[in-house]
Amino acid sequence: MTAANGRTAAGAADGATGRAAARGDTVAAVVRQWRSVHPELDTAPMEIIGRINRCAALLQQAEDAPLRRAGLTRAEFDLLGALRRTGHELTPGDLARETFSSGAAVTKRLKQLTERGLAERRGDTRDRRVAHVRLTDAGRDLVDAILPEQLAYETAVLEGLGGAGRDDLAALLGDLLVQLEGRLGVARA
Amino acid sequence: MTAANGRTAAGAADGATGRAAARGDTVAAVVRQWRSVHPELDTAPMEIIGRINRCAALLQQAEDAPLRRAGLTRAEFDLLGALRRTGHELTPGDLARETFSSGAAVTKRLKQLTERGLAERRGDTRDRRVAHVRLTDAGRDLVDAILPEQLAYETAVLEGLGGAGRDDLAALLGDLLVQLEGRLGVARA
DNA sequence: AGCAGGTGTTTTACTCGTGAAATAACCGCG
DNA sequence: CGCGGTTATTTCACGAGTAAAACACCTGCT
Numbered sequence: 001m002t003a004a005n006g007r008t009a010a011g012a013a014d015g016a017t018g019r020a021a022a023r024g025d026t027v028a029a030v031v032r033q034w035r036s037v038h039p040e041l042d043t044a045p046m047e048i049i050g051r052i053n054r055c056a057a058l059l060q061q062a063e064d065a066p067l068r069r070a071g072l073t074r075a076e077f078d079l080l081g082a083l084r085r086t087g088h089e090l091t092p093g094d095l096a097r098e099t100f101s102s103g104a105a106v107t108k109r110l111k112q113l114t115e116r117g118l119a120e121r122r123g124d125t126r127d128r129r130v131a132h133v134r135l136t137d138a139g140r141d142l143v144d145a146i147l148p149e150q151l152a153y154e155t156a157v158l159e160g161l162g163g164a165g166r167d168d169l170a171a172l173l174g175d176l177l178v179q180l181e182g183r184l185g186v187a188r189a
Numbered sequence: 190m191t192a193a194n195g196r197t198a199a200g201a202a203d204g205a206t207g208r209a210a211a212r213g214d215t216v217a218a219v220v221r222q223w224r225s226v227h228p229e230l231d232t233a234p235m236e237i238i239g240r241i242n243r244c245a246a247l248l249q250q251a252e253d254a255p256l257r258r259a260g261l262t263r264a265e266f267d268l269l270g271a272l273r274r275t276g277h278e279l280t281p282g283d284l285a286r287e288t289f290s291s292g293a294a295v296t297k298r299l300k301q302l303t304e305r306g307l308a309e310r311r312g313d314t315r316d317r318r319v320a321h322v323r324l325t326d327a328g329r330d331l332v333d334a335i336l337p338e339q340l341a342y343e344t345a346v347l348e349g350l351g352g353a354g355r356d357d358l359a360a361l362l363g364d365l366l367v368q369l370e371g372r373l374g375v376a377r378a
Numbered sequence: 379a380g381c382a383g384g385t386g387t388t389t390t391a392c393t394c395g396t397g398a399a400a401t402a403a404c405c406g407c408g
Numbered sequence: 409c410g411c412g413g414t415t416a417t418t419t420c421a422c423g424a425g426t427a428a429a430a431c432a433c434c435t436g437c438t
Contacts, residue, residue, distance in 0.1 A: 280386075280387090292387065296387065
């Protein structure tokens with residue numbers, strides 16, 4: 001993911017579009033550039049998609065710092081988080097699905113995480129192809145230490161929106177997500 | 190970064206709402222899991238941040254396909270797009286800032302893109318350290334061919350939100366982005 | 379002039395993720 | 409039983425990104 005798609009990247013700041021863009025976030029500047037080069041195109045979607053991408057990039061950047069301090073990659077934390085929140089053992093395949101990554105990536109991460117004593121694996125007794133992975137106490141404690149920190153940061157960032165704005169935003173993003181997940185068939189129902 | 194942080198990942202496990210019900214996107218299921226494991230935490234931010242991350246991931250996935258067909262990485266397209274929308278030559282350093290990536294990455298991409306005849310470089314006459322990069326005709330045509338396609342897809346996805354919803358969403362994301370960019374100081378002002 | 383220090387770009391060494399092939403084990407059917 | 413087909417996981421080869429070092433060049437100071 002990356003940080004910036006063409007419509008997400010920043011230019012100079014200056015703003016005149018829409019109510020929030022009066023302050024001129026970086027996306028507004030980019031959209032303006034595109035409009036002046038391609039006046040015939042409807043650039044409205046960029047105001048949403050571009051901002052989503054840019055928000056995601058900035059959030060990731062901000063939230064990766066605490067993880068790094070704990071010696072974890074975001075992907076590793078996602079894996080541990082999946083184990084923590086489901087509350088039961090998962091197979092590598094389950095973990096790949098939960099974390100939206102390839103099986104190969106999960107294999108590598110599990111090797112790391114088990115070596116570091118954050119996760120444990122045990123073979124299935126019936127089907128010797130499958131493994132079951134669970135958190136160690138250390139793994140659980142690590143997740144439980146990091147999660148509140150992340151949530152606190154997120155809460156602080158969202159503070160500026162006000163309660164109603166937060167609710168609206170969550171709902172609208174939910175609608176959009178339903179569109180996207182429907183469109184791209186979300187596999188598991 | 191990727192697709193799914195701990196609070197973004199989808200839950201297969203939660204059959205409760207079965208289909209993507211009234212509000213049943215994948216993020217809602219994940220949030221529900223966290224709440225049941227950590228009832229004391231305020232999980233509200235996940236409803237926004239998680240959805241932003243997931244939307245970004247799905248959008249990228251969807252929009253990468255057309256790029257791939259054109260033989261481009263998203264990062265490469267971002268670079269070409271920065272050149273296209275600014276309308277003038279940029280130095281590698283400028284491109285790194287515009288596309289939020291490291292200078293090293295830009296160097297590599299430029300090598301690729303010039304070899305493929307999509308961009309050209311020329312040395313600065315005054316300062317022989319700096320290079321100036323511009324699009325070739327082929328590069329410009331490629332961007333101009335891909336961009337409308339991407340916008341059309343985005344328009345289609347956003348269709349489902351309705352005009353008012355779209356405006357609200359853009360504005361709210363703008364507000365959030367201002368928070369984030371302010372908080373993380375956005376270099377270029 | 380000449381050098382100290384700063385800036386723009388590239389190189390290097392490495393990490394991480396991926397797709398595809400390889401491996402290993404299960405299942406059902408003759 | 410044993411063979412074909414399928415599924416779970418790992419291995420392999422590679423592409424892409426990064427941070428830090430290297431390089432090349434400029435600028436200001438003496």
